[in-house]
Amino acid sequence: MNRTRPLHLSVTLVVAGTIVLLSGCSAQVVAAGSAAPPASATPSASATGATAAAVDAPTVAGYPVGEFPPVPLFQLPDLALLDGSASAFTIDLTARVGDHPGLTVAPAHCDASGAVVSGAGSAYLYGDGSGTYTGPDGTVQNFRDGSGTTVIGDVTIQNFGDGSGTYADGATTIQNFGDGSGTYVDPELAVQIFGDGSGNWTRGDVTIQNFGDGSGTYADGTTRIQNFGDGSGTYTDPGITIQNFGDGTGVVDGTPVEVAPIATVPVLGVFPTLATLAPLASCGTTITLSDGVLFDFDQAVVRSDAVPVLDALARALGETGAPQAVISGHTDAIGSDDDNQELSERRAAAVVAALRDRGVSGGLSAEGFGESRPVAPDEIDGADNPAGRQLNRRVEIFIPAFGA
Known part of the structure; x- marks a missing residue:
């Protein structure tokens, strides 16, 4: 042998x-x-x-x-x-929404009270770690x-x-x-x-x-x-x-x-x-849009060239069957608190109206936070921070975790 x-x-x-x-x-x-x-x-x-x-x-x-x-x-x-x-057990909305300048999809994190903490994570849509998701x-x-x-x-x-x-x-x-x-x-x-x-x-x-x-x-x-x-x-x-x-x-x-x-x-x-x-x-998914994608400076009327982004958002929300979404407006700290609060509320309401016009049937609500929830500093060491202010001027769409 x-x-x-x-x-x-x-x-x-x-x-x-x-x-x-x-x-x-x-x-x-x-x-x-x-x-x-x-x-x-x-x-x-x-x-x-x-x-x-x-x-x-x-x-x-x-x-x-x-x-x-x-x-x-x-x-x-x-x-x-x-x-x-x-x-394969995680489904991210990124592919559904598509790649658009000024738009990101991320996980939503919530504090102990259930309030959304802006700005971090990757969405899994399972909230407490369990649940069921059905999509196309x-x-x-x-x-x-x-x-x-x-x-x-x-x-x-x-x-x-x-x-x-x-x-x-x-x-x-x-x-x-x-x-x-x-x-x-x-x-x-x-x-x-x-x-x-x-x-x-x-x-x-x-x-x-x-x-x-x-x-x-x-x-x-x-x-x-x-x-x-x-x-x-x-x-x-x-x-x-x-x-x-x-x-x-x-x-x-x-x-x-x-x-x-x-x-x-x-x-x-x-x-x-x-x-x-x-x-x-x-606790869900946060879709963030820079204000420049949707609005002209200091305005709350949706720009005509924002149509592809809003179409993609409406399509993604419809495909997931999300029962509800919360649209929140945010500004930077330039200007008065009252003006910024009003502008953020009007912008959130404009996005809700645009999504409803596109057939989104889930419950949509609008809220504005003005300059109270920045995700970046407006100033650094006393100097203006344009990049930070740009990040703070945004609209967020929060889709709470849902499932059985």
Whole structure:
């Protein structure tokens, strides 16, 4: 048998687009998603004690008399989608609203009283960490305990919060049982990992079995390898039959030979667990528009060139089915408090009217805060800060978290 020193491998999950190695040690590791033909494996350096009388006996290509390739190890395809699937449980309005100058979509943060704190986060729409969201792309449920489900197009993901879960997209199905076992099936490949070091790998007419006790088999329609885990095994292809009895003797096409016992098949590693969903903490979504996008200086009449932005906002609000939204106006500190308060209220009311004109059916309310809620300093060390004042002159649309 092949006496090449086994190469030790550890179970590795690389979620950046590579493979998961599921093996302990072997003289041969196949490529991800494929099984190398056994006859192409690297031969050992010696003839492992084959007798002189058997030198002319048939051999496996590349191997000394009586030796044959090991049962190959196998690998799972890239399972980055398992850990990456957690991101499918969050839906952000950014894509719906679109990319417009002076407009941002961010998570809304609220204080203990429930009042919105302007200016930070990424929206998840789940408030206390649980809830249900349904939109044109699909449905997301987050149960706050690390579990949840999502159905978006053809993709269905279930995360049970204990390291187990399922994934299906119409072509690929993955089951993760959370105890080191799992299954992977796509149109070409089927892999089973049983968590006790055993498993099966099938692609086309190639089947590899690892029984987890040092034994295993390989078959590809023409070649069959058996390793019985006690140093004995068999090899058969259309041109040769080899039996290794594990006691230093064997038979090649009926001719006795001396041959070393074969190494056991290394056990498999475990199926990688599925990351749980962290509870989501956001009280809703805040969409912010610079005043210059909507209004002329010191005016509360919506500019004609603001139509695309308002159209996008109305469309996004309609698609999400948000039951309510609060539109708030804000100014910088230039001018009197009373004037700024009045201007902020009129601007908020103008945006509400524009959204209603575009068919937004959810409850819309307007409020103005004047210069009382800045998100940036109007002055820095006593000097005017135009950039800060520009950030403070804004209209915010707050969509409270909603769901079941």
